[in-house]
Amino acid sequence: MAGMRQLLQRKKAVANICKVTRTMEMISTSRYKGLYDAWNSSAGFYNSLAQLAYLLITAEAPISNPLAEENESDTMAVIVIGSNRGLCGGYNNNIHKMLEVHIKRAKRLNKKLDIYVYGRKIVSHLKYRGLKIAKIFDEFEEVPDYKQAWKIADDFTGLYEKGKIGYLGIVHTRFFSVASHRAQTLTILPVTELIDDLTTRATAIWPWENSFEDFELTPGAQDIFDSAARMMIRTSIVSCFRDAALSENLARVVAMKSATDNAQKMIDELGVEYNRARQGQITGELLDITGGVEAMN
Amino acid sequence: MSISLGTFRFVLQTPSAQLLDCRAGFINVPAHDGQMGILRNHMPILCKLGLGILQVKDIVYEKGRPGKDKFFLVDGGFAKVSENNVIVLAYNVESFEGMEMSEVEAIISNSKKLLAGDKYAQQAKKHDIEKASVFIQLAKTAGLIKDSH
Numbered sequence: 001m002a003g004m005r006q007l008l009q010r011k012k013a014v015a016n017i018c019k020v021t022r023t024m025e026m027i028s029t030s031r032y033k034g035l036y037d038a039w040n041s042s043a044g045f046y047n048s049l050a051q052l053a054y055l056l057i058t059a060e061a062p063i064s065n066p067l068a069e070e071n072e073s074d075t076m077a078v079i080v081i082g083s084n085r086g087l088c089g090g091y092n093n094n095i096h097k098m099l100e101v102h103i104k105r106a107k108r109l110n111k112k113l114d115i116y117v118y119g120r121k122i123v124s125h126l127k128y129r130g131l132k133i134a135k136i137f138d139e140f141e142e143v144p145d146y147k148q149a150w151k152i153a154d155d156f157t158g159l160y161e162k163g164k165i166g167y168l169g170i171v172h173t174r175f176f177s178v179a180s181h182r183a184q185t186l187t188i189l190p191v192t193e194l195i196d197d198l199t200t201r202a203t204a205i206w207p208w209e210n211s212f213e214d215f216e217l218t219p220g221a222q223d224i225f226d227s228a229a230r231m232m233i234r235t236s237i238v239s240c241f242r243d244a245a246l247s248e249n250l251a252r253v254v255a256m257k258s259a260t261d262n263a264q265k266m267i268d269e270l271g272v273e274y275n276r277a278r279q280g281q282i283t284g285e286l287l288d289i290t291g292g293v294e295a296m297n
Numbered sequence: 298m299s300i301s302l303g304t305f306r307f308v309l310q311t312p313s314a315q316l317l318d319c320r321a322g323f324i325n326v327p328a329h330d331g332q333m334g335i336l337r338n339h340m341p342i343l344c345k346l347g348l349g350i351l352q353v354k355d356i357v358y359e360k361g362r363p364g365k366d367k368f369f370l371v372d373g374g375f376a377k378v379s380e381n382n383v384i385v386l387a388y389n390v391e392s393f394e395g396m397e398m399s400e401v402e403a404i405i406s407n408s409k410k411l412l413a414g415d416k417y418a419q420q421a422k423k424h425d426i427e428k429a430s431v432f433i434q435l436a437k438t439a440g441l442i443k444d445s446h
Contacts, residue, residue, distance in 0.1 A: 038313055045310040048384050052375060055343070146312070146389055210379050216342040219329060227345050228375065231388070235312045 004277045011270040018263035024087065025256035032249035035143075039175060039246055043203070046239065049232060050202030051209075053195045056225050059212040063225040066161050067191045067233075073166030075112045077134070077156065078102050078185070079237075081172040081244040082119030088248055089255040091173060092121045094183035098171045102185070103131075114165065118241070142245040144238065153234040160189045170240045173247035181247040186240055191229045194236060303337040304357055305381035309369070311390050319364065322355025324383060326376045339378050346374045346387065348427055350435050368392065368439045370431055391432075393439055401441055408432040 056063065080099055082092050099115070099122075106113035114134040117123050126133055140148050159165045168189040175181045187193035217224050304320040324335045327349025351371045356364035374387035393401050408429035411422065436442045 041314045042312050044308070044315045045312050045386060048308070048310055048377075048386055051384075052343075052377060052386070150388075210341045214341045215377075215379070216340055218342065218344045224343055224345060224375075231375070231386070234388070238312055 004274060007270055007274040007277060011267060011274060014263050014266045018260055021256045021259040021263060025253055025260055028249045028252040028256060032253055035242060035246040035249060039242055047202045050198040052228055053198050053232060055212045056228055057195055063221050065225050065229060067157060067229045070190055071163050071166050073163050075114055075165050076106050076167040077114040077165045079116045079170045080122050081241060082122030083248045084120045086121060087255055088252040091248055091251040095122060095171060096125055098183040098185060143241045149238045150234050153237050157233060172240045172244040175243040175246045181250060188233055188236060194232055305337045305383060307353060307383045309385045311387050316390055320357040321353050325352040327351060327371055335378060335383055337381060341379045344376045346371055346376055348372050348431055350431060350438055368435055370435050393441060404432055405436055
């Protein structure tokens with residue numbers, strides 16, 4: 001059994017860890033709340049965008065666009081969004097597993113896989129595995145602003161239009177609700193898959209409203225489709241980064257809460273053990289005194 | 298003087314927030330090829346937006362509460378008009394509403410500096426220059442500066 005001094009030291013060390021985890025929990029909770037509000041208030045925009053996408057894909061005469069058609073490129077690209085910091089449970093592990101699926105898929109299809117990364121934890125994992133990184137996004141923290149997202153989107157659409165990549169997916173942790181968030185790949189290009197995703201996840205689509213043919217279009221259908229596709233790509237990139245940041249902070253809140261609870265439990269147990277040892281010492285000293293007194297009598 | 302023939306629902310959304318959801322009597326959207334006015338019973342239209350000023354007039358909130366006219370700077374997006382529902386989806390929307398006068402003056406001053414810049418800078422920042430010009434127009438339309446300012 002550890003001595004009283006060791007018990008006290010251990011209790012102090014655990015109390016310090018508890019303070020750190022509690023602080024991290026509070027910081028993550030505050031970040032999570034800000035991101036959750038942004039996620040919540042953007043839901044209407046994505047529903048309206050889904051309505052627009054629904055109209056475009058239900059046109060009687062299909063609209064052709066290079067972003068919606070598959071190309072023959074032998075390169076696939078994935079953007080992997082992980083975290084810059086640890087202590088967020090299995091958040092990064094799930095992303096690694098999802099990335100593994102893409103590596104195997106590219107191998108099976110005999111295609112090259114370009115990996116674009118956000119998050120130091122993913123970077124170190126890929127370096128450890130000896131995988132080549134095409135680009136690291138480090139010019140923003142957690143969520144890019146709209147200009148940065150535009151640039152990312154326009155760079156990839158440019159590559160797709162030139163036939164340099166034939167696929168673009170974003171591996172990220174998607175946030176569905178407080179109780180549900182999991183690692184997923186959102187296919188961005190070809191854009192038809194993104195439209196499928198937008199229309200199936202939307203909570204409000206009214207197919208009984210006017211059909212595509214009822215609308216006057218300005219400019220023409222091709223231009224509208226092209227601009228709408230670019231809008232979907234640009235805004236989906238922001239949405240993926242926001243979902244990932246939201247899920248990361250939520251994962252950290254849960255992990256830190258559990259760590260704080262465990263540390264608190266350990267402090268309580270060490271307190272009991274310390275008190276027991278202290279009481280044992282006092283009892284021993286009392287017995288010594290009473291024994292000495294009796295011996296003197 | 299109001300030119301309203303009745304109101305319609307108007308929603309202004311960006312990827313980060315829903316900025317307005319109200320009934321309006323008239324809106325003027327910056328379409329890709331110029332301003333486009335919309336009144337009640339407008340035909341269904343899908344329109345690409347450019348850079349310009351979005352005006353929302355004769356605003357009526359819930360329970361018939363009237364609101365002040367609103368002016369926004371819109372930089373690209375879409376407007377969808379269908380069955381007296383107008384939805385504007387915009388990438389980026391800016392407004393002077395709720396700003397301190399000092400902030401407004403700083404924006405206008407920056408915009409003027411950009412507009413007065415040398416030709417090379419004007420070429421390099423073409424979109425920013427256009428936006429600066431729209432900012433000044435927005436300030437004039439919202440009555441924050443006079444035409445001669």
